[in-house]
Amino acid sequence: MRNLIPVVGLILLSFSACQPKMQTPKGDFTIHAEVEGVDTIIFEKIEANNLLLVDTIFAKNGEFVTANSIEGSAFFILRTPEGEGINLLIEKGEQLEISGQRNDWANNYSIEGSTGSNQILELNHKLNKFEIAIDLIYEEAKEAQKEDFEDIQNRFNSIFEEHSNYLKSFIDANLNSKVAILALFQAIKGENILNLNSDYDYYEKVAMSFQNNWPNSTHTQLLKDVVKMAFAPDFSLLDLNGDSVSLSNYKGKLTLLDFWASWCRPCRAANPKMVELYNRYHKKGLEMISISLDGTPQQTSPKQDWLNAIKEDKLSWTQVSELKGWESEIRNKYAFRSIPFTVLIDTNGRIIGENLPEKFLDSKIAELLNQ
Numbered sequence: 001m002r003n004l005i006p007v008v009g010l011i012l013l014s015f016s017a018c019q020p021k022m023q024t025p026k027g028d029f030t031i032h033a034e035v036e037g038v039d040t041i042i043f044e045k046i047e048a049n050n051l052l053l054v055d056t057i058f059a060k061n062g063e064f065v066t067a068n069s070i071e072g073s074a075f076f077i078l079r080t081p082e083g084e085g086i087n088l089l090i091e092k093g094e095q096l097e098i099s100g101q102r103n104d105w106a107n108n109y110s111i112e113g114s115t116g117s118n119q120i121l122e123l124n125h126k127l128n129k130f131e132i133a134i135d136l137i138y139e140e141a142k143e144a145q146k147e148d149f150e151d152i153q154n155r156f157n158s159i160f161e162e163h164s165n166y167l168k169s170f171i172d173a174n175l176n177s178k179v180a181i182l183a184l185f186q187a188i189k190g191e192n193i194l195n196l197n198s199d200y201d202y203y204e205k206v207a208m209s210f211q212n213n214w215p216n217s218t219h220t221q222l223l224k225d226v227v228k229m230a231f232a233p234d235f236s237l238l239d240l241n242g243d244s245v246s247l248s249n250y251k252g253k254l255t256l257l258d259f260w261a262s263w264c265r266p267c268r269a270a271n272p273k274m275v276e277l278y279n280r281y282h283k284k285g286l287e288m289i290s291i292s293l294d295g296t297p298q299q300t301s302p303k304q305d306w307l308n309a310i311k312e313d314k315l316s317w318t319q320v321s322e323l324k325g326w327e328s329e330i331r332n333k334y335a336f337r338s339i340p341f342t343v344l345i346d347t348n349g350r351i352i353g354e355n356l357p358e359k360f361l362d363s364k365i366a367e368l369l370n371q
Contacts, residue, residue: 027067030095031078034063035109037102038080046075046087048218072214073116073178080105089116089179119179123170127186130163134188160193167194171202175209181219196230197351203227232257232345233333237291237320240307245289245320250345253287254368256361257343259336261293261325262302262309267340271313273358277365278317284369288317293339296325 033041039059043066044051054076057064070092078098079085084105090096096117100109107128111117137156144152170183184206186193194202207223214220232255236246247255258274260267278288294306302323310319322328334343336354344352344361346368356364 028070028092029090030067032065033098035100035102040081042079042081044077046077048222087120089120090114091116116177116179120182123182123186126166131188133159164193168202171206180206180209197353200230200350230351231349232351235330235333237322239318239320245318250287251349252347254285254347255287255345258288258290259339259341260290261339262305264339270340275314281365281369286365290315290319291330292321293325293328294321295323
């Protein structure tokens with residue numbers, strides 16, 4: 001059951017069929033809507049973690065009218081009982097005129113009188129075009145020959161970068177509007193387009209804007225929580241000698257976490273490259289911690305397996321493990337599903353990248369150490 005919020009001064013007026021247009025009641029904001037094929041609209045306020053029911057509005061001669069109170073601005077959704085609908089960002093004093101059709105309502109409507117709501121429409125149109133372009137690339141890749149992959153990848157990267165730059169420019173131009181958070185969290189195929197690690201500065205600036213302008217908003221707290229996720233969770237694990245090693249001890253140092261196991265063939269195959277990486281950059285300031293997932297039920301002597309692998313692969317940096325295999329608690333902190341898995345952490349404790357390709361990881365470390 002949805003929570004109800006107080007509705008101050010909500011008035012729904014009905015007029016005879018001969019009246020050409022329903023009169024809109026007074027309020028901090030007003031909405032007049034005509035949506036073909038819809039006779040009932042659910043009006044809800046969008047909070048960071050739930051929807052708050054404002055009202056259920058019934059059509060009169062195909063029209064909907066409502067007014068309500070508001071402080072500043074807020075996100076709302078107008079939808080049918082079945083879920084089809086549109087998102088709105090309404091500012092105090094706005095008078096919205098909305099028209100549309102039930103068929104594909106989210107992409108088939110127009111709106112006047114609300115700057116933020118029109119910007120949402122713009123973001124949606126840009127996302128639709130982006131998705132179409134990406135889907136075409138995916139379809140082409142399915143039929144492509146091996147020699148065409150590089151060209152396809154380059155075009156994919158170009159399209160992705162172009163849209164990412166659009167979102168960044170949109171955020172920069174609208175930092176004093178709540179609409180910036182929608183650009184920040186815009187996603188495709190379940191993944192945010194702007195990455196928390198590589199685009200951290202945009203997450204930070206939107207979070208700061210919300211903190212300064214709307215400190216009591218639930219979206220402000222959401223942004224705070226998301227920004228915290230950019231920083232590597234601390235842990236304390238035992239090393240080869242049984243001494244406790246904490247990530248916090250490496251604060252101020254560029255640190256690479258390497259999750260692996262003695263039984264993991266891809267991990268063992270990658271270890272020579274990890275040795276090269278350590279030897280190349282350790283004296284320049286790189287620290288490494290390898291966290292083993294030895295200790296699976298299939299292992300009869302997991303600690304010995306771990307020790308033998310360290311010796312065989314000549315791993316000379318810090319080695320730690322819970323010896324609990326996939327049940328290791330650190331998995332909950334770093335949420336990886338397979339190994340090998342690496343996490344590059346900067347001197348401020350912020351995650352710079354996860355599972356970066358070998359060449360990119362090498363160049364990124366070199367870049368950070370030369371700053």
